[in-house]
Amino acid sequence: MKPYREMSKEELASEIEQLRAEYRKYQGMELNLNMSRGKPCKEQLDLSMGLMDALNSDADLMCEDGTDCRNYGVLTGIQEAKVLIGDMMENNPDDIIIYGNSSLNVMYDTIARAYTHGIMGNKPWCKLDKVKWLCPVPGYDRHFGITEYFGFEMIPVPTDENGPDMDMVEKLVSEDDAIKGIWCVPKYANPSGISYSDDVVRRFARLKPAAKDFRIFWDNAYGIHHLYDDRQDYLIEILAECKRAGNPDLVYKFASTSKITFPGSGIAAMATSPNNMADIVKTMTRQTIGHDKVNQLRHVRFFGDIHGMVEHMRKHADIIRPKFEMVEDILQENLGELGVGSWTVPKGGYFISFDALEGCAKDIVAYCKKAGVEMTGAGATWPYGKDPKDSNIRIAPTYPSLADLKIAATLFTLCTRLVSAQKIYEEM
Amino acid sequence: MKPYREMSKEELASEIEQLRAEYRKYQGMELNLNMSRGKPCKEQLDLSMGLMDALNSDADLMCEDGTDCRNYGVLTGIQEAKVLIGDMMENNPDDIIIYGNSSLNVMYDTIARAYTHGIMGNKPWCKLDKVKWLCPVPGYDRHFGITEYFGFEMIPVPTDENGPDMDMVEKLVSEDDAIKGIWCVPKYANPSGISYSDDVVRRFARLKPAAKDFRIFWDNAYGIHHLYDDRQDYLIEILAECKRAGNPDLVYKFASTSKITFPGSGIAAMATSPNNMADIVKTMTRQTIGHDKVNQLRHVRFFGDIHGMVEHMRKHADIIRPKFEMVEDILQENLGELGVGSWTVPKGGYFISFDALEGCAKDIVAYCKKAGVEMTGAGATWPYGKDPKDSNIRIAPTYPSLADLKIAATLFTLCTRLVSAQKIYEEM
Incomplete structure (x- = not known):
């Protein structure tokens, strides 16, 4: 035809x-x-039903360090979960915070914290006249939903098969200190399925934002979600690249097991720099005594290690x-x-x-x-x-x-x- | 001596x-x-190790209404969990939101939401010059930690064996619209162990706050945590009492299974009026796709019903x-x-x-x-x-x-x- x-x-x-x-x-x-x-x-x-057998009533619910996962405590996650998720995210376990069941919730929480208390001593965003946000398009509706809900002005950034238009991103963030963040799904992106090129990731790590509290929201939701064994995209690890570029605090990186085990009953995590982590933990100590360690242990026991995953x-x-x-x-x-x-x-x-x-x-x-x-x-x-x-x-x-x-x-x-x-x- | x-x-x-x-x-x-x-x-x-067997790989993880607990969705919790927790909290299942693992986190989140977006159309607290908070003393340090973190001025209210000094509470909240809330642990209080008298609860339900967005934060953490079978405190149910008094939206009531099953791996909940719930759900739809339904179902299967609990x-x-x-x-x-x-x-x-x-x-x-x-x-x-x-x-x-x-x-x-x-x- x-x-x-x-x-x-x-x-x-x-x-x-x-x-x-x-x-x-x-x-x-x-x-x-x-x-x-x-x-x-x-x-x-059905693939993850074995997760339900990973811990039974005969199981030892102790961590390797002797922590009883059944009781209160351990704010940022049990060590063995940090190791597993660290391998999954290609980050050092020390740079990982294990959260609850939803990485979307972690992103909302991260923005809410910046809004109420500011990032690393900077003015809380609720005290600013205007907050702007870069939104590579097409993108993830629930990301945009968060920044819309906080009243931020969202600026669409075109993307091609290599990722967002970095000329535009570099220009905007270096000129306008009202721009506080950018949403990124850098690998197998939602919805385009493209992965950011090496050049795009390197340019992200070398951004010179006018705002000290500008952060890249790097939602690596599909980091290991390949369709093929022999044809896979490779993404440069952003935290290491930011560190190399002298910009260690530039990025919050998110991931979860939602599309690995059970959506809604998995574990979510953030990887970020020690400075960012210290800043976040200040709030976390007010928010909660800790996340669900039993579920963290359940995931560790189910997968064994990254090879199992x-x-x-x-x-x-x-x-x-x-x-x-x-x-x-x-x-x-x-x-x-x-x-x-x-x-x-x-x-x-x-x-x-x-x-x-x-x-x-x-x-x-x-x-x-x-x-x-x-x-x-x-x-x-x-x-x-x-x-x-x-x-x-x-x-x-x-x-x-x-x-x-x-x-x-x-x-x-x-x-x-x-x-x-x-x-x-x-x-x- | x-x-x-x-x-x-x-x-x-x-x-x-x-x-x-x-x-x-x-x-x-x-x-x-x-x-x-x-x-x-x-x-x-050890009493709750059976929880680990409540769901195994042979289990049917479907809700009674056909919801697959393993997948995304169901923002406010599965129905059978609402029934169980409703019985635990003495509230209608329809008035219950099931959250994640921490009621403290729900309280933080509730204050954060009022701070960023306001309660039921009222001005967000971050836009106010001053927010004040009533703190019955002695009280729970982690409660005070939240309101301190948001910079609220905390006003101690003396308590005796019947609860807070209601003359003082009534006078303050009716005179000062900067007072937006009060922390209460109404039953077997932290730390005194006292329970609020009928008179105190009735006076709470009949408060006439100057601020439309004043809310009672009713943390019923120890609602069924009796030490004796034959000597138990009885607490008037606050939601019903508020409704009766023509003040249906006055209270957020919190509870969790933290000290019933495993702290940190239980389920937390809020009970509140339909108006408050609609207001909360507006934010929740931005925050998350849903909480851990598998763990909700696990608790339901473990206890069966309130009698089991x-x-x-x-x-x-x-x-x-x-x-x-x-x-x-x-x-x-x-x-x-x-x-x-x-x-x-x-x-x-x-x-x-x-x-x-x-x-x-x-x-x-x-x-x-x-x-x-x-x-x-x-x-x-x-x-x-x-x-x-x-x-x-x-x-x-x-x-x-x-x-x-x-x-x-x-x-x-x-x-x-x-x-x-x-x-x-x-x-x-």
């Missing part, structure tokens, strides 16, 4: 009629499918790789020649990013929804939920079964074709 | 000499004992009751006739509150420490750690073994005698 833009008005009209007929068939199927969130599927969750991630990949590949195949087959969209082909993570023709994303998502397939809301990948081109759509292929996914992805391409054809036709 | 104040100078000098000799003996024992924190002992923790608490009581009674006996035997201190005899909770002669508490704690017995710091039970009379000491008898506790409590009475005798002698 030829690209829609090269079709005559009659050809396009006939195509639209055919697509509408097909769409009505889907509407008759009363589907109820979901490609909206980056949720593991049942088979992935890597092996475990291979099993995840085996389950979700076919889903990514099937969606990519369907996109290619149904849209490949039509010139109505482009998409990423990630080597890891949880998402495919789709760029429709300008002004089509909302309609595509709406058409999907009316036929029973829920997509992430169009615009969600932009600050304030406003994609100026109304073009980007996040596809989350992991949760549905392969059979459901086939239907959902096919419907998605159908809706994309229909909305695009209608749009082009109207413009003729 | 007669009261120290009735002794002659010679009698007292001889007593001091004898006490010093005895104290030196303790110093020679190289003790390392701890009566400082309200920590369960090993035997208490009550039965479980009896076992705790059987372990710690002898400790309380032994300390009370030692206090009575060694100090009962000397007029150098008074103490509470609680029917539940985790503490005994001791009032030494004015100006003696710090010295007593220091003497204990020098001989190897750690007490809660003198002054800790007061805002800013400053007890104006330097008199109150919190005794935490649960953690040490009975044998250790006997030594520690005896040493404590010895130090109290020595410091008091020296003080009286100097004043002669």
